[in-house]
Amino acid sequence: MKFIKVLVIVISLTLLTGCWDRHELDELLIPYVIGIDICEDNPKLVSVAISSPSIDETEKPFITMIDQGISIQDALYNLQTKLYRRMGLGHVQVILIGEETAKEGISVFLDTFTRNADVRGCLKVAVVKGRASDFINNADVKQHPYLGIFLSGILEGMKRDNISVDMTLAEFYRYLLADGREPILPYLNLSPDKQQIIARQTAVFLDDRMVGILNRNQSMALMILKGNMGNQRIAVEFPRKSPGGFHYATVLEESRHRVKVMPQINGDIVNFKVDVDMTMEIIEHTPSEATVIPPRLDELEHAIEKEYKERMENVISKLQGYKTDAAGFGEYVRVKYPHFFNKEKWQEDFSKAKFDISVNINIIRPGSTI
Numbered sequence: 001m002k003f004i005k006v007l008v009i010v011i012s013l014t015l016l017t018g019c020w021d022r023h024e025l026d027e028l029l030i031p032y033v034i035g036i037d038i039c040e041d042n043p044k045l046v047s048v049a050i051s052s053p054s055i056d057e058t059e060k061p062f063i064t065m066i067d068q069g070i071s072i073q074d075a076l077y078n079l080q081t082k083l084y085r086r087m088g089l090g091h092v093q094v095i096l097i098g099e100e101t102a103k104e105g106i107s108v109f110l111d112t113f114t115r116n117a118d119v120r121g122c123l124k125v126a127v128v129k130g131r132a133s134d135f136i137n138n139a140d141v142k143q144h145p146y147l148g149i150f151l152s153g154i155l156e157g158m159k160r161d162n163i164s165v166d167m168t169l170a171e172f173y174r175y176l177l178a179d180g181r182e183p184i185l186p187y188l189n190l191s192p193d194k195q196q197i198i199a200r201q202t203a204v205f206l207d208d209r210m211v212g213i214l215n216r217n218q219s220m221a222l223m224i225l226k227g228n229m230g231n232q233r234i235a236v237e238f239p240r241k242s243p244g245g246f247h248y249a250t251v252l253e254e255s256r257h258r259v260k261v262m263p264q265i266n267g268d269i270v271n272f273k274v275d276v277d278m279t280m281e282i283i284e285h286t287p288s289e290a291t292v293i294p295p296r297l298d299e300l301e302h303a304i305e306k307e308y309k310e311r312m313e314n315v316i317s318k319l320q321g322y323k324t325d326a327a328g329f330g331e332y333v334r335v336k337y338p339h340f341f342n343k344e345k346w347q348e349d350f351s352k353a354k355f356d357i358s359v360n361i362n363i364i365r366p367g368s369t370i
Helices: 002-014 072-080 099-104 107-115 132-138 147-160 169-177 216-225 294-322 329-336 346-352
Strands: 033-038 046-053 062-069 094-098 124-128 184-190 197-206 209-214 233-238 248-266 269-285 354-364
Touching: 033 099, 033 132, 033 147, 046 072, 046 132, 062 072, 062 132, 072 107, 094 099, 094 107, 094 132, 094 147, 099 124, 099 197, 099 209, 107 169, 124 147, 124 169, 132 184, 147 184, 147 197, 197 216, 197 294, 209 216, 209 294, 216 248, 216 269, 216 294, 233 294, 248 329, 269 294, 269 329, 269 346, 294 346, 294 354, 329 346
Parallel strands: 033 094, 094 124, 124 184, 269 354
Antiparallel strands: 033 046, 046 062, 184 197, 197 209, 233 248, 248 269
């Protein structure tokens, strides 16, 4: 009985232990966004920029600080010596990587964040035009006081609208280690007045090096080929019957889609048969003719099928030129033809592959005019 009492007391004492490694919020400086660049004056050094909420008396709602070092962690240590509070990385929302730095390979710069227990694996990663430090320092967005939180929402919107990916740090490494597919990241740039962030493009990678950029239409087509779901929208223009004036247009929104990829080996060439079935809804229609008439719907469906097929052929051609399989076609070959698939030479095989793409559009809920 005495032993049981002692055991209960000992167990109870474990519940009274405090958080030995806690850090009070008023003792921390919390950056929401981190920018990474290779130093312009010394390519052996890397520079790190942070954006953190500022005190009420300052002109801007956030402050930007920059320092450099021989590695990311060294640069962060050097930056810490300038701060009056301990820098806490647990609330970082986004890591931004400058374009030229991304072309050199980014895994070496992200390594420290994957090893830091305070850093969340769900923080987002993106590439920016120019230098990340300039992007952070010059951005003057009015919609939200904190740049990192605003950027996080922008990236979530790209995923929601199926324009590009909302890539987290953990997801990037999963793509990097996978056989038969290459990573991609959102590509951002600032508007001329620095007050808007333009998020319509995608950076494509070969291993961890950025090799090119896809425009909006190419990015949207890539998202469909990858099977990513979202509320993708497409506008189809119709010229007026009389010359001049504003053209008519119909805007449709993706409801769902299905992609079926069937690889076939022909000697040393891979032939892909890609069938895409999409269900869409009409959300705007400016021509005077009623779209509910079946012949008119058929015409509209054929126009969209043609547009999407051209976009998909265009993005595949672009990826083959970059010799990077960002769509993940190699995974289908690896599963069906494991004896043929060679991850060391797959990008070369992908660049020579042949594609036969068919798109089938089904328009539902054409809407009504009151």
